[in-house]
Amino acid sequence: MILICKNYKENNESYEEVIDWLLYNNAQFDFLSGEDYYENGKHWSIALDNSQDKLSIPFNEYKSVWFRGFLRHRYHLEETFKDLESTNDNIAELRWRIGQEIGRINTQIFNNFRDTYQLPSPLSVKSDKFSMLRLAKELGLDIPDSLITNSKKELLYFFKKQQHVITKPLYETVYFNDESYVAFFKTDKITEEVIESLPSTFFPSLFQGYVEKDIELRAFYIEEEFYTMAIFSQLDPQTKVDFRNYNDERPNRNVPYVLPKEIETKLKILMKELNLNTGSIDLIKTPDKKYVFLEVNPTGQFGFVSKPCNYYLEDKIANTLIQHDR
Structure with missing residues (x-):
């Protein structure tokens, strides 16, 4: 059963x-x-x-x-x-x-x-982004420069060093809504003007140096197998920072992609260290062909990877559950 x-x-x-x-x-x-x-x-x-x-x-x-x-x-x-x-x-x-x-x-x-x-x-789905980044760095994966701070002074210093900075939730993407509006907390670029408008201290938040994209990658991982999709999000200003700013009129081009074996090997070790046998992994391939690890969502959506790439992940998930039920 x-x-x-x-x-x-x-x-x-x-x-x-x-x-x-x-x-x-x-x-x-x-x-x-x-x-x-x-x-x-x-x-x-x-x-x-x-x-x-x-x-x-x-x-x-x-x-x-x-x-x-x-x-x-x-x-x-x-x-x-x-x-x-x-x-x-x-x-x-x-x-x-x-x-x-x-x-x-x-x-x-x-x-x-x-x-x-x-x-x-x-019991293994609660790891936060910063802990994942720390582990990925230890395993030899490239990561974005990252900062958790409540200090306007520290953030300004980080911004001047990075030139382009994004902010995102440390744990899960969340949203709040009522009858008149929806507030969606996800990846967003911040400007120096926004930082200058902040008080000297604010709620501790995660900031990262913006990583230039050649392509964005979503890899669905299940039992040491990767099913990866390339997302050409950088070609659209609306999706350039975060592909989840979906453009329904002109959707991003999505195609199957094969990760280098060296990257897959490091990601397998990462997933084992996190005690995860499945999850959705986000990476960026930079214009100079580096693969930058962003995060793992243990219960991330997989349908939008499955359909464009003809991976039939729904069938693979069902069969994995059935095989272990015998």
Whole structure:
């Protein structure tokens, strides 16, 4: 039996196509979502004493786990918070505290996967970009010059040295929205004017020297195999800094690409050090033919790599889960 972990409120085409391939191969699978544990009234427990460690959910029935997510903290206990009468500060503090508690509880749930094949391990998906960059540098991969600081003075010095600087979230790309606007925190270029407008100290943030592109690369990695796509994002001003600033009218050209063996070898070691058997790896090939590592997203989207390159990644993911379920 295969167990699929995801948030009930999130769906996408590539995820659904993996399900289609599982159905085509007559695979048996169940779903696990955080809503069942925190919101939908499902009874469960973890018991620990001197003689046993017992979970009321029969995880030993599953031989293969596909982890796509569990609970979106943006929505958890939404009805409870909606009815609270308190200040915004108190509600934000309570939401944060409950989020921390949920994270620790989730760890105890995920610990029960330790004897099961996991794609990837839910306990290995929390590494931040700076830690990945540090490890990549130790393994001999080129990385962008990077800085975490809260100091306007330090940032100005970094900017004058680099000339072109981008900023991005240290952990995950996030967005906030209401009825009138959407705020999307992703990779963005910053100017000296923006820096000059900052106070002397600000919220600690990640900054990097902008890396000139020949092409942008997204490599989907699964069990030591690479399926890489070249994205010609540098040809469009809208997508030049970040290809996720999609131009729907003139989409970037995307083609299959083979990474040099030396780069693949270093990336394999990186993924093993991160305890990841799958993930979406972002790199840049520079005009002088250097390969610059940017980050790994352990549960990154793969459909937009699969379709243009005819990689049929949905079939490969389904077959990997089935093979480990035997």
